[in-house]
Amino acid sequence: MMIRANKREEVLTSTSMWMCTSCYNCIARCPRGLPITHIMHGLATYAKRLNLVPKEQPTAKFAQLMWDNLTKKGRTNELKLGLSLYFMNGIGEGIKKSLAMKDIGLGMMKTGRLSPMEFFGGHGVKDTSGLKKMLAKAQEIEEQHIAGYKG
Numbered sequence: 001m002m003i004r005a006n007k008r009e010e011v012l013t014s015t016s017m018w019m020c021t022s023c024y025n026c027i028a029r030c031p032r033g034l035p036i037t038h039i040m041h042g043l044a045t046y047a048k049r050l051n052l053v054p055k056e057q058p059t060a061k062f063a064q065l066m067w068d069n070l071t072k073k074g075r076t077n078e079l080k081l082g083l084s085l086y087f088m089n090g091i092g093e094g095i096k097k098s099l100a101m102k103d104i105g106l107g108m109m110k111t112g113r114l115s116p117m118e119f120f121g122g123h124g125v126k127d128t129s130g131l132k133k134m135l136a137k138a139q140e141i142e143e144q145h146i147a148g149y150k151g
């Protein structure tokens with residue numbers, strides 16, 4: 001309704017689209033078949049592109065950390081992702097969170113779900129240059145779409 005009412009600024013600076021968990025319930029249930037999840041993601045991407053994301057939006061920070069982590073080697077480095085999340089608001093908070101989660105982390109290491117060796121590299125796809133090319137191509141296609149909309 002706000003988009004229809006041309007409340008562009010209010011929509012793009014709101015936190016609503018950052019709360020979407022991508023559960024796809026809305027797409028599965030919408031009687032009109034509207035791609036609401038995609039609209040949410042599109043609004044979030046657009047707000048980020050225009051630098052309109054509310055400053056302390058944790059989901060936006062997480063999305064960026066996840067993207068940076070994943071695109072380095074094509075696979076998530078869970079140890080580094082976890083640590084970057086704990087430390088995203090500073091060293092003090094990072095140490096507190098790490099200590100609070102240490103038993104879970106140690107348990108994961110014992111069962112082989114997390115390896116300290118991930119800190120020194122971790123898994124990745126074999127063809128990282130192919131991965132970079134694919135991401136660059138996706139970016140190029142996205143830019144073409146955006147140019148088409150502006151067009």
Ligand code: SF4
Nearest residue numbers: 020021022023024026
């Ligand atoms: S907007 Fe749709 S996909 Fe996102 S959380 Fe709500 S129901 Fe789930």
